[in-house]
Amino acid sequence: MTLSIPSIHYLAILPVLILFGGAVVLLGVTALVRGALRTSIATGITLLAAVAAFVSAFFQWADLDAHGPSTTIAHAIVLDGFSVVASAVVAVSLAMATLVAHDWFHREGVRGAEYHILALATAAGAVLMTQANDFIVIFLGLETLSIGLYVLVAFDRRRATSSEAALKYFLLGGFASALFIYGAALIYGATGSTNLTTVSYFLGANVVLRPGLLYAGGALVLVGFAFKVAAVPFHQWSPDVYEGAPTPVTGYMAAIVKVGAFAALVRVLVSALGSQLTTWRPLLWGLVALTTLVGAALAIVQRNAKRMLAYSSINHAGFILLGVWAASARGSAAALFYLATYAPVVVATFAVVTIVGGPGDERHTIDSYRGLARRQPWLGAALGVLLLSQLGAPLTSGFFAKYAVLAAAVDGGGGPLALVALLGAAIAAFFYLRWTIVLYADSPEGATSVPVPRATAIAIGAGVALTLVFGVWPGPLAALAQHATVLFTS
Amino acid sequence: MNVPAAWYLVLAAVLFGIGTFGLLTRRSALIMFMCLELLLNAVNLTFVTFARTLRDIGGQAAVFFVMVVAAAEVTVGLGIVVTVFRRRSSTSVDELSEMKG
Numbered sequence: 001m002t003l004s005i006p007s008i009h010y011l012a013i014l015p016v017l018i019l020f021g022g023a024v025v026l027l028g029v030t031a032l033v034r035g036a037l038r039t040s041i042a043t044g045i046t047l048l049a050a051v052a053a054f055v056s057a058f059f060q061w062a063d064l065d066a067h068g069p070s071t072t073i074a075h076a077i078v079l080d081g082f083s084v085v086a087s088a089v090v091a092v093s094l095a096m097a098t099l100v101a102h103d104w105f106h107r108e109g110v111r112g113a114e115y116h117i118l119a120l121a122t123a124a125g126a127v128l129m130t131q132a133n134d135f136i137v138i139f140l141g142l143e144t145l146s147i148g149l150y151v152l153v154a155f156d157r158r159r160a161t162s163s164e165a166a167l168k169y170f171l172l173g174g175f176a177s178a179l180f181i182y183g184a185a186l187i188y189g190a191t192g193s194t195n196l197t198t199v200s201y202f203l204g205a206n207v208v209l210r211p212g213l214l215y216a217g218g219a220l221v222l223v224g225f226a227f228k229v230a231a232v233p234f235h236q237w238s239p240d241v242y243e244g245a246p247t248p249v250t251g252y253m254a255a256i257v258k259v260g261a262f263a264a265l266v267r268v269l270v271s272a273l274g275s276q277l278t279t280w281r282p283l284l285w286g287l288v289a290l291t292t293l294v295g296a297a298l299a300i301v302q303r304n305a306k307r308m309l310a311y312s313s314i315n316h317a318g319f320i321l322l323g324v325w326a327a328s329a330r331g332s333a334a335a336l337f338y339l340a341t342y343a344p345v346v347v348a349t350f351a352v353v354t355i356v357g358g359p360g361d362e363r364h365t366i367d368s369y370r371g372l373a374r375r376q377p378w379l380g381a382a383l384g385v386l387l388l389s390q391l392g393a394p395l396t397s398g399f400f401a402k403y404a405v406l407a408a409a410v411d412g413g414g415g416p417l418a419l420v421a422l423l424g425a426a427i428a429a430f431f432y433l434r435w436t437i438v439l440y441a442d443s444p445e446g447a448t449s450v451p452v453p454r455a456t457a458i459a460i461g462a463g464v465a466l467t468l469v470f471g472v473w474p475g476p477l478a479a480l481a482q483h484a485t486v487l488f489t490s
Numbered sequence: 491m492n493v494p495a496a497w498y499l500v501l502a503a504v505l506f507g508i509g510t511f512g513l514l515t516r517r518s519a520l521i522m523f524m525c526l527e528l529l530l531n532a533v534n535l536t537f538v539t540f541a542r543t544l545r546d547i548g549g550q551a552a553v554f555f556v557m558v559v560a561a562a563e564v565t566v567g568l569g570i571v572v573t574v575f576r577r578r579s580s581t582s583v584d585e586l587s588e589m590k591g
Contacts (some may be wrong), residue, residue, distance in 0.1 A: 136552050143559045147566050163573040167583070170567050171522055175513055177563075178529035181556060182506060185533050188549060189499075189540040374566050 009072035011063055012079035014128045015053040015087045019094075022049030023120035030113045042113035043455075047122055050095035052126070057088040071133055075195055078133040081484030084264045085336055089254050090119040093343045094123040094424035096459040097252035100351040103453035104248045107359055108156075115155060119184075119252065122148035126260035127440060135184035135194040135221075138264045142180065142228070145260050146173045148246055149253055153245040156361060163245025167397055170238040172227060180224025186217030196272035203275045211279075216236030218280055222287075225268075227262045227316045230310075232290040239302075242310035245365075249358050250306060250445035251350025254313050255343040262320050266332050269324060277327055283415055286324045292424030300431050305353055305364045308431060309346075312390060315428045316342055322421050323405040326412035331350060334404035337481040345389050347461020351456050352383045358450060366435065371443030380439045382464045389467040391432040392425055397470035400478065498539040505532035517569050517582050523564065530560040 010017070026045050030037045069080035101115055113402030125144025132138040150173065154166030162490050188194045190213040191202040208214055223234065230238035241248050269280060276311050302308040316338075323335030356372065373380020389396035402425060409418045470477050498558055509528035525527045539550025 051492050089540065139559065140555060141565065147562055150566050150570060154573055157573065160577050163570060166570045167519060167574050170563075170570055171513070171519070171526070171583070174526045174563055174567065175510075175529070177559075178506075178509070178526060178533065180518050181530070182533045182536065185536040185540065185549075185552075188537065188552070189544070192546060194548060194552060 006074035007072065008069065009079065010078075011056075011060060012072045012077055012131070012359060014056040015091065016124050016131070017055045018049055018056060019120050019124035019127060020092075022046065022052075023117045023124065026113050026120065026351050030117075034110040036221075037113045039102060039105045039113075039229070043098055043118040046098045046116040046120055047095055050091045050098065050123070050209065053089055053123075054091040054095070057084050057091070060084045061085075065370065071197070075197055076134040076137045077131050079131065081480075082117070082332065082336060083131040083267070085340060085480055085484040086259055087127045089259050089340045089343050090123050090126045093252065093259070093347050094119060094352070096344060096347045096462055097248060097255070099459040100251065100347070100354055101248040101329070102248065103456045104354055104361075106453070108361070110155075115152065116223040118148040118152050123256060124384070125434045126256040129260035130263035132264055133196050134269065135181075135187065135196070135268075137267070139177070139181050139184065141260065141264070143177060145257065146411040148178065148350035149173075149240075149249075151239060152253070155249060156246040159361065161244035161246070162246060163244075165241045167359070168237050168244075169241045176224045176227030176234075178224075179220045179227070183220025183222075183224060184212050184219045186220065188217075190214035192386045196267055199272040202276060203273070205307055207314070210381045212357070214276070215279060218276065219283070221268060222280065222283060225261055225265045226287060228466070229258060229265070229321075230314050230319060231317055232294040232314065235291070235295070235386060238314060239310040242313070243306045244306060245366075247306065247350055247354040247361055250309075251347040251354075254309075254346045254350065258313075258317065259339050259343055262324070266307050266324055266335060270327050270332055275329065281325065281327065284321060285414075288318050288321045288325055289420045291315070291321060292421045293318075293427070296424045296427035296467060299428065302431075303365055305356075305366060305369065305435075308435070309349065310429070312343045312428060315347065315424055316346075316390070318424060319405050319421060320401060321408050322417065323413070325414060325417065326405075326408040328408065328412055329410055331405070333400075333481045333484065334408040335405050336477060336484055338401040340477060340481065341389075341401045341467065343467045344463045345398065348460045349390070350387065350458045351463070352379065355452055355456060356451050366438055367444075369438050370441050371436065372437075372445060373439040374441075374443045375447060375449050376452070378419070379450075379460075382460050384436050385464050385467065386460075387432045387436050389471065391429050395402055395468070395471045397467045397474065397477075400470060400474040404481075405480070441477065495539050495543045498535060500541065502535040503534045505535065509583075517584050519574070519583055522583070523567055523571070527560060527564065529584075530556055 031113045071078045114313040124143050125141045128141035132141050150166055150170045154163045156162035193199055226234040293316055295311050295318055299308050299311035320335050320338050321333045333473050356368055389398040392402040406418045505528055509525045512525035514520050534556055537549040537552045
């Protein structure tokens with residue numbers, strides 16, 4: 001019996017190799033040095049890996065230009081524009097979040113490289129999800145991403161809320177993964193393959209006479225993803241986890257989970273189950289409407305900045321789902337554009353929240369922000385810009401992101417749904433503006449300035465710069481997202 | 491005696507149902523863990539059954555991945571339960587109520 005090894009296109013899996021390799025190197029280094037590894041070395045290696053992964057995206061893009069999209073490792077991994085741009089977004093989020101975490105470590109007196117190792121591994125999982133062309137590979141990416149994040153959420157051992165949040169996240173995340181993989185098993189039974197391309201071919205060439213298995217499988221997969229991206233009504237875990245997790249982790253998690261999960265969701269729904277459009281679209285319609293409206297409405301009543309941002313991120317998930325709902329090349333490009341603009345903004349927003357939270361990571365009420373812009377004009381203005389970008393104000397990238405998904409939805413025949421989403425955005429505008437007004441209110445007596453460490457300042461600056469540059473001049477990124485179409489069939 | 495494949499699928503579905511029910515109703519984190527494992531094993535049974543009926547090795551290979559992931563998950567999960575337990579001397583999730591809103 002011969003064992004045939006599938007051919008491997010190493011360039012296609014280079015970002016995963018770099019990120020995971022970085023984690024392994026870091027693990028080796030920590031084992032070799034005496035005592036705890038200095039944080040700056042761990043940060044340096046992590047940043048190096050993130051930059052290398054980002055640079056490798058350029059080589060992948062050049063390869064795409066020359067040869068077009070391709071699949072490798074027995075068609076389980078795909079290299080297309082979509083995956084390249086999404087991996088680059090993951091790399092940028094990782095780099096920014098690492099800078100924020102670096103200062104957090106110094107402030108809280110935490111030592112060691114565990115955080116960085118796990119961050120690198122989770123980033124590798126997210127990149128793997130963006131490239132996965134097989135249900136099993138999606139599952140592996142999802143679990144690499146999630147298992148690392150469970151530990152990262154529990155990282156702050158002094159606060160009881162941190163481990164509580166981790167337990168909640170673990171139980172619901174594990175449940176979501178089980179639903180997803182059960183759905184994948186049923187789809188495998190209905191179509192005879194776990195490969196997305198094969199599933200797509202099968203469904204395109206055959207009429208499924210008894211589609212019960214397929215529908216049940218598709219629904220379970222959808223619910224699994226809905227849990228992961230915190231779409232209403234599967235969102236209950238998210239505010240608690242966002243609040244309990246160490247703040248730099250919250251920002252990182254908000255960014256890369258969304259990128260990974262949505263990239264995989266687009267592939268599953270639009271590419272593999274594209275022929276079943278009429279079946280899953282109504283379900284997604286309900287999810288989008290609920291997620292945008294409930295996310296925004298519940299954000300208004302929150303007094304805790306982290307919980308408020310959690311509900312805000314639920315609202316954003318609704319908008320990205322809207323791009324998926326459009327089920328077109330345009331819709332996928334819009335969802336990708338939304339992710340690319342949202343990820344740096346949310347990491348930078350949580351960077352500001354990290355600084356304001358102060359030692360112990362405790363001061364997170366909205367009142368801690370009162371007069372922030374009067375005391376520290378730069379920090380206040382940066383947070384103002386980031387909030388306005390999440391609101392979708394013109395001259396920020398958030399505006400074009402919202403416009404792109406709405407236009408794609410209207411294009412796909414979803415006028416009423418786009419209106420519902422707009423209503424959600426209008427409700428959300430209320431609490432973003434309220435927060436911004438609090439920033440510029442009179443500073444209360446005895447309020448002190450918070451120190452702004454250098455690395456965090458760089459991360460915040462990068463987030464603000466990205467949102468303003470792409471807000472004024474969205475052409476390049478939009479064009480990139482347009483070209484970064486999903487490989488529908490191969 | 492030949493057991494029809496459908497019975498295995500029904501058994502897997504019942505196991506998955508029991509796991510889901512337990513996960514949603516039980517209050518002990520450890521029991522919830524066991525329910526999670528039950529869910530993943532129901533998935534494994536489904537994969538194996540389909541692999542057999544479809545005469546395709548892919549489903550059986552998938553089972554190995556699911557088993558590895560289940561093992562990794564339970565390791566991390568137990569670690570988290572231990573950290574919670576150290577603080578509270580209880581594994582009941584009802585007491586995890588520091589955060590509300």
